[in-house]
Amino acid sequence: MATKRVLATIGVLSIGVVLAGCSGGGDSANNTIDGTPEGEITVLTNRTDIVDTTFADYAAAFEEKYPDVTVNFEAITDYEGEVATRLNTDDYGDVLLIPNAVTKDQLAGFFEPLGTVEELSEQYRFLTEQAFGEDTYGITITGNAQGIAYNKKIWEAAGVTDWPTTPDEFLADLTAIQDSTDAIPYYTNYADAWPLSQWDANRALTGNADATVDLVSMDEPWSEDSGDSHYIQDSLLFDIVNQGLSEPDPLTTNWEESKNLLGSGQVASMLLGSWSITQLQEAAEAAGGSAEDIGYMPFPYEVDGTFYSSISGDYENGINVNSENKAAAWAWIEWFANESGYAAENGGLSPLVDGESPSTLADFETEGVEYVEVAALPADQATLETDIASAAEIDLTGGVYRQELVDVARGAADGTKESFFDDLNTRWAEARAQFAR
């Protein structure tokens, strides 16, 4: 009898434990970001490669300044996918990189407001990227400029010394590389899909800071007279592949390998954000070349003699609204932006308004490339772009539709550039009609 009771109790307890996992923690009144930084915080990061080295040093330096705070890290390989799912619980660290899946109207449900855009903008850049209404919810870890990474030696070997100023010139230069060197002129990184999403980041290539606002107000972004960057970008990608200037078998590309290929000159160019430059320089050195071999040019689209490069924040650090040590979390975010030196180490633009420009973008400075920060959508349209893109099943910030574009361009799927763009326009317009206000 006694044994049975014990067993029954264990049974009931085990159910209790399972249920207890579902209830959340409390929130005390004085737990705000303005309090005294103390306690233990968990920081989620996607940098699995340096979490035990560089980040450990950051933690040591931070704890020296704030002795009452202990910092733990949790590095996640599939950051975007895993954290977006974890947001359904309360347990997603104290400081985390705000996943892209969170739309702006949802920010307040998951993250602590850090202050108004207006007052923080004296100190920090890129605040509107994770802001809703007047409040901002994230401070960027580093900023990126957009452009095309290329191997200078190969481009010079093909006789090209000036940056191409139009897409046609770019194609002509790639053809010259194809004809006069052994290098693959352009590498799409098709198989990993996400590198294709880098194209989307060049939204302000015509110098239009309102590119996103304009995008959601037009029915046919993929038409020549729309003036939208997506037509220009996707046309160039299509033509590169269509003219056989990219790798022969896109299905077996490999991102890690592509860095070595560009570094060693087997590949001449890849369109990537400026975050990639330091990694490519390391690859070039590892391949027996020098960091100087890696050049970085703006998107080949000059407007009235000026190149424009879109700049944007990388992931933004935000504070879990359920955090029990919000003051410590805020202290970490401020310290990370102001003192860690993370942006400079990664060759990125500083999150600080008066931060220095990185050496990786020295060519941009000397050539007078203009940086354009694309304006965020106004609060009443905050989710409009993601709503339209999801409904149309066109993943602007992903790689799926661009993979299809490459398939059409290389003749692996039916269609032409016109038919593919028409289809995109139709889907975009239909989805836009659903959300028109």
Add this chain to the structure above:
Amino acid sequence: MTQMTSSTGGALQVAAAGDPTTIRSKRGIAARLTPWIFLAIPLALLITFTFVPVGNMIWYSFTSWNGINPTKPFVGLQNYVDIFTKPQYWQVFAVSLYYFAASFLQMALALYFATLLSFNTRFRNFFKGVLFFPYLLNGVAIGFVFLYFFQPNGTLDATLAAFGLGDQTQFWLGNPDLVNVSLAGTSVWRYTGLNFVLFLGAIQSISSEQYEAAELDGASKWQQFRYIIVPGIKRIISLSFILAIAGSLSVFEIPYIMTGGANGSATFVIETVQQAFVYRKVGLASALAVVLLLIVIVSTIIQRKIVPDEKVDL
């Protein structure tokens, strides 16, 4: 369950009446409860981790939830209407046909080797190990191994070149006409071992007297196979058939790792994952998952009707 409740009720009435058999009845209740107490933990785990999530999935399939919003707007049957009216969700079933066709090759190969190795073949244990080995490998590892295998100038191309067939090399994954064949081939390589072990186990459970008797009567190996082995393992063959249908509809790991569904290799499950995690249509993705579940159940029922689960008599 019903029986248990009613008899417990009866016992309680007896107890309330102050019958002298109260003590024995209590023991009776305890005795009846015992199995349920033992079952409490597995049942709690089963309900928590299987039935509640499936119930949730069915509920999500009637909403337009995006996966993170706190609200889950109810949209009725809209997701199902979308699935059955938009051809883009159905086209992916064409890809399943490649895997379905491949599963017949897989069963044929497995049956051939199982029969061969059920006789006294030299090194039979070694070959059993070789055939079963791929199934023990992790699917992700297999994906990467075959990614290198199919690369231009990769293992396959090198092997072809070594046999003087260098001009036969292809973009095994890049060619849209070949990609699904290559992927289905990988799938065959991986799962033949499982079918093989199922068949071998069934063949070895056939009493050796049957073979001896057949041999005495002068039956050839082929006749032994046709009239002893095949009828003897009919149930396993029909089970493998169900697994093949369910398996070819729900192919995921290998194409997802090797191509990510690009180049026309997206299967039904990859499409579902894309809807849920790329386009954030968790409601629609749940509806797709429910449709897949129903298709598997229906095909199983049809198969059971066509090939009834009769008792085998040898």
